[in-house]
Amino acid sequence: MKNGNENTGENTGDKKSKKTGSIRGDAKKMGKAGGIRGDVRKQEETGSVHADVKKKEKTDNIRGNVKKSGTDKKPRVCSGKKTDAGSRRSGVQPAQKRITGKGGCPYADKCGGCDYQGVPYEEQLKRKQSEVKALLGKFAEPAPILRAVHPEHYRNKVHGVFGRDKKGNVYTGIYEEGTHRIVPVKDCRIENVRAAAILKTLSVLAKQFKLQIYDEDRETGLLRHALIRTGAVTGQIMVTLVLSNPIMPSKNNFTKELCRLHPEITTIVLNINPKRTSMVLGDRNIVLYGKGYIEDELCGLKFRISPSSFYQINPEQTEVLYRKAMEFAQLTGTERVIDAYCGIGTIGMCAAKQAAEVWGVELNRDAVKDAVSNAKLNQMKNIRFLTEDAGNYMIRLAAEKESADIVFMDPPRSGSTKEFINAVHMLNPKRVVYVSCNPVTLKRDLEIFAGKGWKVRKIQPVDMFPYTAHVETVVLLTRVN
Numbered sequence: 001m002k003n004g005n006e007n008t009g010e011n012t013g014d015k016k017s018k019k020t021g022s023i024r025g026d027a028k029k030m031g032k033a034g035g036i037r038g039d040v041r042k043q044e045e046t047g048s049v050h051a052d053v054k055k056k057e058k059t060d061n062i063r064g065n066v067k068k069s070g071t072d073k074k075p076r077v078c079s080g081k082k083t084d085a086g087s088r089r090s091g092v093q094p095a096q097k098r099i100t101g102k103g104g105c106p107y108a109d110k111c112g113g114c115d116y117q118g119v120p121y122e123e124q125l126k127r128k129q130s131e132v133k134a135l136l137g138k139f140a141e142p143a144p145i146l147r148a149v150h151p152e153h154y155r156n157k158v159h160g161v162f163g164r165d166k167k168g169n170v171y172t173g174i175y176e177e178g179t180h181r182i183v184p185v186k187d188c189r190i191e192n193v194r195a196a197a198i199l200k201t202l203s204v205l206a207k208q209f210k211l212q213i214y215d216e217d218r219e220t221g222l223l224r225h226a227l228i229r230t231g232a233v234t235g236q237i238m239v240t241l242v243l244s245n246p247i248m249p250s251k252n253n254f255t256k257e258l259c260r261l262h263p264e265i266t267t268i269v270l271n272i273n274p275k276r277t278s279m280v281l282g283d284r285n286i287v288l289y290g291k292g293y294i295e296d297e298l299c300g301l302k303f304r305i306s307p308s309s310f311y312q313i314n315p316e317q318t319e320v321l322y323r324k325a326m327e328f329a330q331l332t333g334t335e336r337v338i339d340a341y342c343g344i345g346t347i348g349m350c351a352a353k354q355a356a357e358v359w360g361v362e363l364n365r366d367a368v369k370d371a372v373s374n375a376k377l378n379q380m381k382n383i384r385f386l387t388e389d390a391g392n393y394m395i396r397l398a399a400e401k402e403s404a405d406i407v408f409m410d411p412p413r414s415g416s417t418k419e420f421i422n423a424v425h426m427l428n429p430k431r432v433v434y435v436s437c438n439p440v441t442l443k444r445d446l447e448i449f450a451g452k453g454w455k456v457r458k459i460q461p462v463d464m465f466p467y468t469a470h471v472e473t474v475v476l477l478t479r480v481n
Helices: 023-031 039-044 121-136 193-208 251-261 315-329 346-352 365-377 390-399 418-427 439-451
Strands: 157-164 170-175 182-184 223-230 237-243 267-272 284-289 294-298 301-305 336-340 357-362 383-387 406-409 431-436 454-462 472-479
Touching (some): 121 439, 121 454, 121 472, 157 182, 157 193, 193 223, 193 251, 251 284, 301 346, 301 365, 315 346, 315 406, 315 454, 315 472, 336 346, 336 390, 336 418, 346 357, 346 383, 357 365, 357 390, 365 383, 390 418, 406 418, 431 439, 439 454
Parallel strands (some): 336 357, 336 406
Antiparallel strands (some): 157 170, 157 223, 223 237, 267 284, 294 301
């Protein structure tokens, strides 16, 4: 295969050309919009973080429905991997989808982060299975949905917006869906418990150290957001405080007290965001404690996570999803593989352990830099990353009589494009493994594949985000002839 712009974190591809495979790259840049826990979450969940959003992606999900436009991996704040800010993961309207009942979350009606609070988990699975079958059943019979072993407290990224009540007490919360009104949240059923506890401590310390809370209407104050990320396997924790300027009074004493109360914290970072924007993170980071990043493991691989890195928010179910994708690929150690929309390279690196050679193609420059770093961290020498439009790359390979045995595609919520699918068709791989976060756009794309002589062989839904309407689906396609 041709090297193209490999192993450089630089976007030397033709950005202005028709973006046949660049959906995720653009989405990630939009995901920079940082969202806020509700809508944000929804974008991230399609993700990975998304986002989040799936990538990456300075998408810092936040929990509410902060903005309904211009974002990518979750409807609330802009933090996820592959979703359109104002849309749910399924094709059903939010008003039709959200259901609460006894035992449900008291914040569900305002938060917008969940759709099925108060609904028994078995019932949630039945509804998702029915939706996938209704949309995709004409292609092949979907296998039973793969359930989450731990449907609660699975989110390894917790975001809080700082606010202050009339009595002067500091709290963290989420934006009410569709607004910038902060809803104080004490406990969330889908967020990591350790991270949530740190979030509460930050509110206490903010008052104790008399830190001014940012007022977005007046553009005054200092403390804007807190973003806490946890490593599911390593147990490492990163705390990111988003400030309006880099001058934080008593920051050393603040750091010492936070570490004393939570010795489990691995690193603390100040992120500076002086702009009037719905984006959570700014461009500048200042490390107060530790290395400024944490590491975690996914599918036996190590990944370095910085404040702005995209990383799947439910690693346990991500492993389930990726194992199924590898199973569908039927890798034997001799294959040449393309990982399109590769993001930070998670799927490609999983494949590299079982294939002869892997090429990850991604238009987002920052994601490619993370992918290259992660490949080096894992000492993987049979994978290369290109900063290029994946569709154009495959068209060029086909024109040069090059080939690939397997193509993995993991597009954003908006799905793929006719141009990209045509490029896959021209390259003519033995198998295509499509990892989807939106069964509605997946149906559309499978119809395009079918029109070109491809047949769906297997469909496997996976519940990545319990209590939400989102469902991931892995599909295996081969050419009929």
